[in-house]
Structures are given as C-alpha cells and as structure tokens.
Amino acid sequence: MGTNHGPSWTRRHTIPSDTRVGSDLVEELIQEMSQREWPATDLFRVQLAYEEAIVNAVRHGNRNARDKTVEVEMTCCSERVMIRIRDQGEGFDPEKVPDPRQESLLDVPGGRGVLLISEVMSEVYYNDIGNEVTMIKIKGDNPLEDESQA
Template sequence: MTTDGPWKFSQSIPSDTSIGSGLVSQLLEAMMERDWPPADLFRTQLAYEEAIVNAIRHGNRCDLDKKVLVEMTCGDEEVWIQITDEGKGFDPQSIPDPRQDDLLEVPGGRGCLLIHEIMSSVTYNETGNQITMVKIKGDSPPMDDDDDE
C-alpha cells in the first residue's frame, strides 16, 4: 500500500485516561494503512496504554489542570511515540524488577518492564517525565495463544 510519507500526530490533552487511551486508535489505523503485522499493532497499543496511564496517574497524579503531550509518528518501518507529563518525574533506574521473588506480590513496576520488553527501544528524559518509545516493524517475538485476545 502506498502512503504519502509518515503519519504524524501531536496533541496536548488533560490528565484523563479515557482521552489518552482514545488517541491510540489513530496510530493503529496509520499502522494498518502501512501493513504493520498484527503482533506489532498489539504490542504497540499495549505499550502506549501503559505509558499514557503512567503519565496521567503517576506523573500528573490525575490532576485535570495538568496536561500530557502525546506525539506520535508512524512510517513504513518505524513507529515513534513520545509522551510528556507535567509531573516531577522519576528515576527509571529506581524501579525494582517485579520479577524478583520478594516482589512478585508487590504491585508496581510491571508496566515499565512490559514497555521495555515489547518495544524496540525506550528512553526517558533526564527529568523522568518524558518517555520515548520506538517500535521497528517485525521486531516482535512470535505471539503466544494468550496474546491474541
């Protein structure tokens, strides 16, 4: 399928998870127009959902007076997503690995781990209030039967 260059999107939204979650449908449509595999669609949506919820809940503490900037680009071979909140930020290195035996029952940290596992690259700004995620087309392990629900 032929497209006229990369699809680009940028919007500042209030700290409302329903608004934030709704934006991913436009990205998925752009990915489908560029023949991205279903596994990449699924994983990109999952990573986006985790990141937007983290920005709204943990970054902006659901403060409707604070905004979240969502920027996305979709090309034929790469998706780029950047989410910036108005929170104080955090140190990504300070998140304990939730796979450690003593942390298996403790909530928290799983979203960041999931994002790192399913995206091609993940970086944070120095403040820790901005995440940049990149997905390379086809950079996904085969989907398990549990993934296609």
Template sequence: MRAKNVPAWTLRRTIPSDTSVGSALAHELVDAMLERKWPATDLFRVQLAYEEAIVNAIRHGNRHCSDKTVEVEMSCKEQEVCIRITDQGNGFDPAAIPDPRQQELLEVPGGRGVLLICEIMSEISFNDTGNQITMIKRREDFPPEQCGG
C-alpha cells in the same frame, strides 16, 4: 504485504490528565499502522506499550491533577513507529524502579508497566527529568537487550 508510498502519519496533541482521552488516541495510531500494513502482532504490542505509558504519565506523573496536561507526539512510517509522551510531573529515575520479577514483588500489584514497555518496543529512552518517555518500534523487531532480565 507492505504499504507502498504511504506518507508518514503524525499526531501531536495536548490532552488532559484523563486516561479515557489518552486511550482514544491509541485508535488513531492503530489506524495509521493498519494503513501502512503493519503485522497484527506489532499492532497489539505497540498499542499495549502506548496504553501503559499514557496511564503512567497520567496516574504517576500528573497524579490525575486536572490542571496538568500530557503532551503526546506520535509518528508512523512504513518501518517505524515513534511515540513520545511528556507529563507535567516531577519525573522519576527509571533505574530506581525495582524489578517486578523479584520473588518478594511477584504478588505485588502494579509496577510492571516500564518492564512491559521494555519487552515490547525496539528502543526506549527517558529525558533527564524522567517526565518524558520516547518509544520506538521497528517493524517486526525483537525487544532490546537494554531492559535487563
């Protein structure tokens, strides 16, 4: 059963480089998805992708610097969730991330977040600087082909 006539939910927050604060926002997103009757599998997947992206922004982007912040923008509609996370780091080149499925990287800890996000979300993009990710999930959509594999 799908939600009927539930208006779009939006959130825009600037948060400190603190993963616990970033994780708390995931609960608000899940609540918005529940109100719009998203399937449980999508709830789990979107929350996981969000958690990976917010941790990457805080840990790798801002390097846990207390004087840096992360901008989080999220919206949830009946058929689509959009998440944009922007850190104040120097950015990175997404194409330069090694594939963690390569034999020599299989037992190396870390390095799987972007791949996981690619596998979960319907669409992802980065700004030119590489310090902003935009993730879109369409209801019951399968992952895109753009992430390789």
C-alpha cells in the same frame, strides 16, 4: 504490493490528565499502522506500550491532577513508529524502579509498566527528568519471540 500511504504520519496532542482521552488517541495510530501493513503482533505491542505509558503519565506523573496535561506525539511510517509522551510531573529515575519479577515483588500490584514497555518496544528513552518517554518500534522487531526461539 501494499499501498503506500505517504512517507509518514504525525499527530501531536495536548490532553487532560484523563486516561480515557489518552486511550482514544491510539486508535488513529493503529489504523495508520494497519494501512502500512504492520503485523498484528506489532499493532498489539505498540498499543500495549502506549496504554501503559499514558496510564503512567496520568496516574504517576500528573497524579491525576485535573489542572495538568499530557503531551502526546506519534509518528508512523512503513518501517518505524515513534511515540513520545510527556507529563507535567516531577519525573522519576527508571533505573531505580525495582524489577517486578523479583520473588519479593511478585504479589505486589503495580510496578510492571516500565518493564513491559521496555520488553515490547524496540527502543525506549527517558529524558533527564524522567517525565518524558520516547518509545520506538521497528516493524517486525519482536525481541521476546527472538529469545524464545533461541
């Protein structure tokens, strides 16, 4: 039997538009997930989605503006992780992001983060403006593996 490390853990941070600062925050989340015996595959996927979302918020949302910030909220329990990242940018429409798997876009750098996040997380939601993403991971939910075994 695993050790129960409390019903849930939550952290909220407001950080500068600096991907290095944003990247440091995920370490604490991964540690909390590990203590709750999350599988290594889930740890990897959550960290990957988090990193992509932070980079998108700083580079695309805030356009690296040093006077803007990014709000990060992370919650972890034994079966579910929620990450919410909000930038101060004008937002975007995720439905209008072209699929980077199209033949004409295979050699174009960038444009893969939104797709990647949707592939590795259980649920992904954007606010109406498009400057906030909420990502949810359910323990053991790995759609990519499920598809390859079908």
